[in-house]
Amino acid sequence: MYLNIDNISKSFQRQDEQQLKALENINLEINEGEFISLLGPSGCGKSTLLSIMAGLSKPTSGSVRLENNIITEPGPDKSMVFQEPALFPWMSVKENVTFPLRKNFSKKEQEAKAAEYLKMVHLSQFAENYPHELSGGMQQRVAIARALAMDSGLLLMDEPFGALDEQTRQVLQDEVEKIWLDTKKTIVFVTHSIREAIKLSDRVIIMSARPGTVISDFRVNLNRPRQQKDMAALEEDVMAILKTEIENVMKEELQYAGSR
Amino acid sequence: MPVVVKRILFFVALILIWQGIFLLGIWPESMIPGPLTVAETIIAGFVDMTLVYDIVASFRHLLIGLAVSLVIGTLLGVLLAKVKTADETLGTMILALQSVPSIVWVPLAIIWFGFTEASIIFVVIIGGTFVMTMNMRIGIKNVAPIYLQAARTMGSKGMDLFMKVVVPASIPHAVTGVRLAWAFSWRALMAGEMLSTGPGLGYTLSYASDFNNMSLVIGIIIIIGVIGSIVDQLIFQRIEHKVLKRWGMEEAA
Structure with missing residues (x-):
């Protein structure tokens, strides 16, 4: 198996000294080349799980293995795109894209790679x-080019289009789908948009909130590029699963607010 | 009406009012000289080069002192931002020192260094260092966590992360620190020079006062104000504006 998530749990210390369980006993096996989405209401820990996969935060227990190596820190074997573009404003677009390449490539190779990946995102x-x-959409494209430039097998995307307007979002979804078809990278994609998850993924993992657990794991067997009319039935099923989840979260939040 | 025109009209009106008060003759000329006399004094000072020497001397003190204060301030700022214990101890002291007016250091400097240029430069250094320290500290502490995370996912850590990401990300605060350090140093410079034995604008100012040369006193005050605002607006505010724009912290103008 390419990527194994074994019994991951993660707790945070809350201000009032209580433990907040963000993730509980998550187990997943992800194949190489799979496009997989983590879908769930806000607070379900999907971004936390992604950041553990990136090596940016540590699980309270359990481990993530990438090609059988336990992930302990960020590294060149995995790249990440955040919700914000997170570009360095003091560097030009090209310098941003070559940032991860500085150590291992000559100036000439860096130039060539930057040109290649910027072309891929039409910039x-x-x-x-x-x-x-x-613009915001163009910045996010640069962030994608920068992540691709690392040429790691695993691409982690944390609600990468969450801050973009609907049109830009759709264009970038199509571009990411095309890049994935061309490069055959393994993509783990965090989103709270049901449509986005169904449109892009081979497989959708639905998570519940507090604590975050996997409540559904299904494959999307629709031909690409996916059409709205084919996706509608599946969207409704997922909405039904998530509806109770979202209601529970709302109730809990209101109770929490009321108890203070 | 363009801003420039408004400003010119304002200063013309101000000078006319000044001339009017002078012509009324309520106060003796030794207390309120007319604008023409002041202008003549300034021009005479530039013609016989005495004011030029003073300005050059003042800038020499300022540039040496400011340069040293920026180096010390930057290093102290990094130390406070990176070492928690230093911040909790030394940081408190620097905060206290920052609230001490520069002129307070003059008597101390005179005892340590006598009536020398070293005294003046010492006061200038003290004037600029602490404000640079505090701005550098904030700059480094306030680097957006997302930059650090992004850099780490790209394999940057340790010294590379610090030099390539943390330092450049803190430049906007550092630039503000430099601008404030210049402003504080400029004030400290005048305090130091007024109690010195020259040369320098501050020295000539107090010398003119001792000899009741009111038109030279006013002339030098004007020169100090003009130099101060020219440096601040034409140099520092422009640099600051450009940096903030590039760093995406200010809308393009």
């Missing part, structure tokens, strides 16, 4: 621009 003419000169 070739903007290589010399600075991030503040680009």
Whole structure:
């Protein structure tokens, strides 16, 4: 198995000294080349799980293995795209893309790779621009190019289009799908959009909140590129599962607010 | 009406009012000289080069002192941001020192260094260091966590992470620190020079006062104000604006 998530639990110390269980006993097996979405209401720990996979945070118990190596810290074997573009504003677009390449590649190779990946996200003419000169969607494209430039097998995406408007979001979804078809990377994609998950993924993991657990794990067997009419039935099923979840979260939050 | 025109009209009106008060003759000329006399004094000072020497001397004190204060301030700022114990102890002291007016250091400097340029430079250094320290500290502490996370996922850590991400990310605060350090140093410089034995603008100012040369007193005050605002607006505010724009912290103008 390419990526194994074994019995991951994660608790946070809350301000009032209580333990907040963000994740409880998560087990997943992910195949190489799979496009997998983690879907759930806010607070279900899907971003926490992704950040553990990235090596950015440590699980309270359990482990993540990538090609049988336990992930303990961030590294070149996995790359990540955040909800914010997280570009360095003092660097040009090209310098941002070559940032992860500085140590292992010559100047010439870096240039070539930057050109290649910027072309892939249709930003070739903007290589010399600075991030503040680009729109939000373009910035996120640069972030994707930067992650691709690392050329790791595993690409982790944490609600990458969450802050974008609907049109831009759809265009970027199509681009990511195309990049995935071309590069055959393994993508773990966190989202709270049911449609986005169904449109892009081979497999959707639905998570519940507090504590975050896996409540459903199913494959999406629709032809790509997926059409709205084919996705509708599946969307409704998922909505039904999530509806009770979201209601529970709302109830709990109201109770918590009321008890203070 | 363009801002420039408004400003010119304002200063013209101000000078006219000044001239009017002068012509009314309520106060003797030794207390309120007319604008023309002041202008003549300034021009005479530039023609016989005495004011030029003073300005050059003042800038020499300032640049040496400011440069040293920026280096010390930056290093102290990094120390406070990185070492918690240093922040909790030394940090408190620097915060206290920051609230001590620069002129307070002049008597101490005179005892340590005598009536020398070293005294003035010492006061200038003290004037600029602490404000630079506090800004550098904030700059490094306030680096957006998302930059650090992104850099770490790209394999950057330790010294590389610090030099390539933390330092550049803190530049906007550092630039503000430099601008404030310049402003504080400039004030400290005048305090130091007024109690010195020259040369320098501050020295000539107190010398003119001792000899009741009111037009030179006012002339030098004007020169100090003009230099201060030119450096601040034409140099530092522009740099700050450019940096903030590049760093995405200010809308493009």
